[in-house]
Amino acid sequence: MRTQAEIARLTVLREKLRPADLRGEDHCVRCTFCCQARTCVPAPAEVEAIARFLELTPRELLRTLCVADYQWDPRETVYYPRFVGVRNVDLAGTVVSNDRTYNEGACTMLDGNACRIWEVIPREGREAACWREPDTFEPRLEWKAGQLERMMGYERGKIPA
Ligand code: SF4
Numbered sequence: 001m002r003t004q005a006e007i008a009r010l011t012v013l014r015e016k017l018r019p020a021d022l023r024g025e026d027h028c029v030r031c032t033f034c035c036q037a038r039t040c041v042p043a044p045a046e047v048e049a050i051a052r053f054l055e056l057t058p059r060e061l062l063r064t065l066c067v068a069d070y071q072w073d074p075r076e077t078v079y080y081p082r083f084v085g086v087r088n089v090d091l092a093g094t095v096v097s098n099d100r101t102y103n104e105g106a107c108t109m110l111d112g113n114a115c116r117i118w119e120v121i122p123r124e125g126r127e128a129a130c131w132r133e134p135d136t137f138e139p140r141l142e143w144k145a146g147q148l149e150r151m152m153g154y155e156r157g158k159i160p161a
Pocket residue numbers: 019020021027028029030031032033034035128129130131
């Protein structure tokens with residue numbers, strides 16, 4: 001859930017940036033509002049490509065530029081990465097409660113009004129369409145239980161909090 005302070009910040013920012021849905025457009029106007037509201041979830045194959053692009057190993061990328069979010073499952077919690085937000089950079093590489101990932105601030109990959117990994121942008125960012133889904137932040141998960149832990153070099157279910 002978003003904090004009141006975050007809701008107030010985003011309300012002001014939305015008015016200032018005027019995303020496509022506010023302008024009545026049916027295409028992205030590159031306003032960056034979505035990148036400042038909640039960060040992308042890269043799919044497993046995208047982690048590899050982004051890490052290569054940034055000249056990091058996947059583990060370095062996940063431990064220094066992402067936090068672990070999670071989806072509760074009755075059998076086993078499934079962890080998945082999100083790019084860290086500017087307010088939570090000190091939490092990179094750890095599990096951050098799902099509530100808090102709504103309150104991270106702008107994505108650390110945002111550079112001015114551009115995504116600095118544009119060449120390998122995650123599908124979630126590439127397909128963002130606020131005019132169709134104004135406030136949809138549920139990721140289309142491609143992560144399986146234990147997969148993120150393996151890539152980060154932790155035991156299954158043991159990413160530090
Ligand atoms: S999809 Fe994102 S960047 Fe594009 S117009 Fe909408 S909020 Fe702005």
